[in-house]
Amino acid sequence: MNERFLYWKKEEAKSPWNLITDKPEVRTKAIQVGAMFFTWASVSHEPGPGKPEPTRRGDLPLDTDCKEDPQRALTELRRLCCFFIPENYSIDPWDMRFYCSGSKGFHAEIPARFFGLQDGHPELPLIYKRLVKSWVDELKLTTIDLSLYCMGKGKMWRLPNVRRSNGRYKVPISRDDFGYGSIEYLWSLSESPRRA
Numbered sequence: 001m002n003e004r005f006l007y008w009k010k011e012e013a014k015s016p017w018n019l020i021t022d023k024p025e026v027r028t029k030a031i032q033v034g035a036m037f038f039t040w041a042s043v044s045h046e047p048g049p050g051k052p053e054p055t056r057r058g059d060l061p062l063d064t065d066c067k068e069d070p071q072r073a074l075t076e077l078r079r080l081c082c083f084f085i086p087e088n089y090s091i092d093p094w095d096m097r098f099y100c101s102g103s104k105g106f107h108a109e110i111p112a113r114f115f116g117l118q119d120g121h122p123e124l125p126l127i128y129k130r131l132v133k134s135w136v137d138e139l140k141l142t143t144i145d146l147s148l149y150c151m152g153k154g155k156m157w158r159l160p161n162v163r164r165s166n167g168r169y170k171v172p173i174s175r176d177d178f179g180y181g182s183i184e185y186l187w188s189l190s191e192s193p194r195r196a
Contacts, residue, residue, distance in 0.1 A: 004042040004057065007153055008035040011165055017153060019046055036164075037156035040148065041124055047152055057120030059112050060128050061157055064143040065105035071183045073105040073143040080135060080144075081108050082179055089114065098178040099160060102168035102190035105143065106178075107158075125149040161193035169193050 004022035008030045009015045018035075020026045022042040030038075041058035045051065062080070064073035081098070085091050091114045099107040112118045121127060129149030136144050148155045158170045168190040177186065 002044065004044065005046060006042045007039045007156070009037050009156060010034045011036040031159065031162065035159065036162055037158055039154035040157035041120075041154050043154070044120075053122035053151075055120045055122055056124035056154070057112070057118075058124065060110040060115065060131075061148055062108040062110070062132070063101075063105060063145040063148055064107075064141075065101070065103075065145055066143045067104040070104050070106075070187070074183055074186070076139075076141050076143050077106045077108060078179060079139065080141065081110075084135065084139060085110070093179070094175050096175070098173045098175065099170050100173055100186045100190045101158065102164050102170045103166065106186075107170070123151070125151055125154065 005019055006022045007017040007019055008027075009017050018030070020030055027035075027038065040061045041056040043054035043056055045054045047054050062077065064077045066073040077098075081096055082093050086093060091110060095111060095114070097109040101107055112120075115127075115131070117124060117127065126149065129146060132144060132149065133146060135141065136146070148157075158164075160170045160172055163169060169192065171190050171194045173181070173186060173189060177189070181189075
């Protein structure tokens, strides 16, 4: 059996990155001791100097943020996920997962199988970055965080239903809520943990 690994960390900026096996029971234990983030991609082995690139596996994460105008972040992600991607890639928005971040934006996750990447790739973050950058350029998007798509150990991805330092939660939202909910309604959902 080929084990997979990922990193977790607490909220504090200087908290260490902890390597764990990517198993549900190990993830649960990490959350119990304070994990607020996991890397969005798992790896076949720990990356480092002198080692071959690990195979990275994970769904495509999308993060839109706009502190000054969260509505703009929502509008851009809706435009991308509800119109552009379905029309150009034949991916149904009902197959995507959506979240209110509990801060200044929104997240989406698109299963890797839609891009033929379900088995992973050593350069998965760069493949995703090129794809998302092409969307950003074509649609003139200004709120997408392209820093998510980095090599090395990867990039942290906030866990849903874990209390943030601002007292709110990143929460899953249904496709209908994502597509039609007002910014005020979606923001109110982040006041407590929830299921989509």
